[in-house]
Amino acid sequence: MPLSLLAGIVVYAATATERFPTIVLAVGAAGLVVNTVALAGGWPSILPVGLVGVAAAYAVFLAFRSESVDPWAPFVAAALFAAAELAFTFLEPLSARPSRALQARQLLTLGAGALGTAIFGSALLLVAGEGGSSVALDAAGILAAVAVMAVVAGLAVRRATQDAPSAGQTSRAVVTTFEDGMD
């Protein structure tokens, strides 16, 4: 399922591009191969590389595009997000199969996330299309991007500090025991 979504993005980018469809296809295919390897081998650490590859194929398509804004971008974003969520869920080291109810709930949450992405993306593109381009807007965009990343980094650092085991805590032992128990 995640691979078919990603393949859909690559196919869309390769068929909709006005120039160099081979380059788009090559970049996208490389991303798909990396994703396939990550899913087959159970390596979540290389999954982002594959996702970046697929996103890069779409970015190449956008770069060669003469029109200002791609109206299908929100759906591409929704597909990419859904594929990433599904791939990480697939690679999650669960020791038991989820029940049908839990699976349905997960799918519902994923659907809501994808829908939210599409709606939010459409709104964002609408704002971007209406606003045009100016130095002030670019500066605001840079500031917003930096602020978003700073907030995310700050939260991550705070969580890491909270989760660090204190002296005498045997978190490693607990993790080891759990792994043993699952075997």
Place this chain on the structure above:
Amino acid sequence: MSGAATPKIGAYAGLAALGLLAALATGLPELVVLAAPFAISLGLGLLLVRDPELDAKVMLERDHVLEGEEIGATIELRVAKGAERVELLIDIPPALVTTPEYPRLLRLRDGEESAYHVRVKCSRWGAYGFGRLQLRTHDAFGMFRHELVLDCRQPLKVYPREESIRQLLRPRETQVFSGNHVARQRGEGIEFADLRPFVAGDRVRHVNWRASARRGELWVNEHHPERNADVVIFLDTFAEARRGGRSTLDPALRAAASLVGRYLRQKDRVGFVSFGGMLNWLLPSTGNRQLYRIVDAMLDTQILLSYAWRDVAVIPRRTLPPQALVVALTPLLDDRAAGALLDLRARGFDLVVIEVSPSSYLPDPKDELEVLADRLWRLRREALRDRFARAGIPVAVWEEDSSLAAALEEVSAYHRFGRLASA
């Protein structure tokens, strides 16, 4: 409790950062649209993450069962702070099997109180603790997982099941208290022993009137009194033969438990010695309390590898009372156990050896060399049995597919024959 970030958090941060930077560099708003869901998901995941607070209680239907029986257990979970997905694992020893199988994946809401019913099949004897729960929680965004261990262990004793016994071994010597064994001595009892002339002080009701009329003087009946006996169950725990989940210790313990129960029901004093890497003993005594004491002591029995030489001198003297019947259950795999048994016989104990045969636990020989090794091994065992026989120790080989009653009958016949020969 321990918490850890999943690989997803780094991946989403990287994707969001790369997307936003690429959007800034290229001026393509579509790339912001691509990066936005990852950034939002990451932000929400970091903001909403929390440590779960769970408490559990484990209840067992019974705290003691027989081997092979099944009991019900209830796991009650009280959730102060829940989680989207919780993996619940019951840490159980391999001898216990749960139905339905665990781990299970659950969703636990805040304030929820839920109960899960489990059937536990106790396939092997032993003393266990049931109810150590290991939980791994995942947050809604899949960014963090927490692991916690709730130790709600309840003691569970699985007693060995009984082997069928038709007739118990009769001890050669009896003790002074009343019991069910006909003593060799003469005294007050039911079993007729002999006739003798009347002497002053004899009771009139013991006069045999028929014999007196025939002989023209008073003759009285003599009887054998019914007495109890001292029995010591000697369990060899130096070595065992094991295949899969089965071992020679299992039938030995079942036989020991069955013999202890039956002898105690006959009002005998029963003691227990576990002789091996770890020495364990119980002084002979009578009654139900002694039965439970011995069976509880048996549950702690295990084979501990030890190279230390041990002989019967290390066993406390009161554990082996004089004239006691010693029933040894051994796979005859260790020279120290064989030496100790020969030593016991040399000290005058009425000793009976039931050999729990390890043959069925051995793999079939594959080549000529293995066949030869197997033959040599069997010859050595045969020689050891012969040594026991020459020392006057009856040995019965108890194969896995035969009953304990047959093995007991075999040594019982030898026992009777030995007594006649020595008389």
